[in-house]
Amino acid sequence: MSALTIEFAGCRYRFAGLNPEQADLARSRFEALLCRDDARPDVQVDVHYSPNPAGFMRRPVGPVGYRVAVEHGEDSIAVAGIGFTSRVERAPLRAQMQTCLSDEWFLGAFENLFRVVASYRLFGEGALVLHSAAFTDGTRGFLFCGRSGAGKSTLCGLAAELELGILSDELNAVRYSEGSFELCAMPFAGDFGGAPRPHPPYPLTGLLGLSHSAAPLVHGCSKAEAVSRIVASCPYINADPLLVDELTARAAMLVERVPLRVLSFAKDTRFWSVLDHEYRSPHATLSR
Amino acid sequence: MSTEAPTQRYRVDPHARFRVMDDEGIFVLQDAGEVLVVNEVGAFIVEQLKAERSLDEMVTAITERYAVDTERAHADATSLLDELLRAGAITQS
Secondary structure (H helix, E strand, O other): OEEEEEEEOOEEEEEEEEOHHHHHHHHHHOHHHEEOOOOOOOEEEEEEEOOOOOOOEOOOOOOOOOOOEEEEOOOEEEEEEEOEEEEEEOOOOEEEEEEOOOOHHHHHHHHHHHHHHHHHHHHHOOOEEEEEEEEEOOOOEEEEEOOOOOOHHHHHHHHHHOOOEEEEOOEEEEEEEOOEEEEEEOOOOOOOOOOOOOOOOEEEEEEEEEEEOOOOEEEEOOHHHHHHHHHHOOOOHHHOOOOHHHHHHHHHHHHHHOOEEEEEEOOOOOHHHHHHHHOOOHHHHHOO | OOOOOOOOOEEEOOOEEEEEEOOEEEEEEOOOOEEEEEOHHHHHHHHHHHOOOOHHHHHHHHHHHOOOOHHHHHHHHHHHHHHHHHHOOEEEO
């Protein structure tokens, strides 16, 4: 059995009990984020492999999109997906994973559990993990929250054409640090994105929702709509009865400091000139 | 699912949370991980139902607060209550 430790957004996650095939799969996917295994982890996940598929959600035939089943208990969170089940203990945060997978399907199970564990860890650290797309121009960070179909991957594709740096088209974290909010990439990607790589945190310059229109436009919205868009975009936590009030309060604090606006965009790169103009710093404008 | 009974009362579903923000209201529906926003009048109606007011009492409160007649207030209230019932944000008590 072997273990590996993955680090991002200032947190270390140690996965222990991996068999050689599982370890190779996880290592190849998260290679750029691996850290020394003797580093003290913030969260430990113990993996228990049993090849008998009885009792696990079966592999589907053909293409599949499915949601991981999550049930919130007082002391722990139960998570289940194709080929695995898990119990995530709330305090201290750690997880036990049972799986019958050891081939390429294991990586899907691994990432599905990792998303949940990382979301809880970062929330515990004061951050919000949002179903979102995010990119940077090297100095400013832009986050676009929205659920499936909102246009996150499309926007990332367009941003890549403009050579903007994509953080993730699926999950990103926002955390408060030294008087301002910063944007942290998470190593999970939807339709757009390759292997995870380390990113520094970026100042959260733009916090936006998405909608479609013929021409690019940025407009404001009410505080209630802004908070609702944030809360709706925080997976796992927004369905947790023990944390949803804290989540809503944090979302309200975020939009007080970084107003959420809505970007309406078409499938072309014109959106960037609108964003670039809207979020140009007053200092930069004055210096022109 | 009828909301027509004038003495009918409602309550926020135990699996939903309601909060007012700058006059508007937000429902977080935990089971679905969904969020609903209601406008100022909607938030006022939800505050009335949280105070255990019946449909008739809500309608009266709406006409006293906003410049609308009883017929319009009743239509707006029942429409919103039906929508919130369908969404699972409130239940009939």
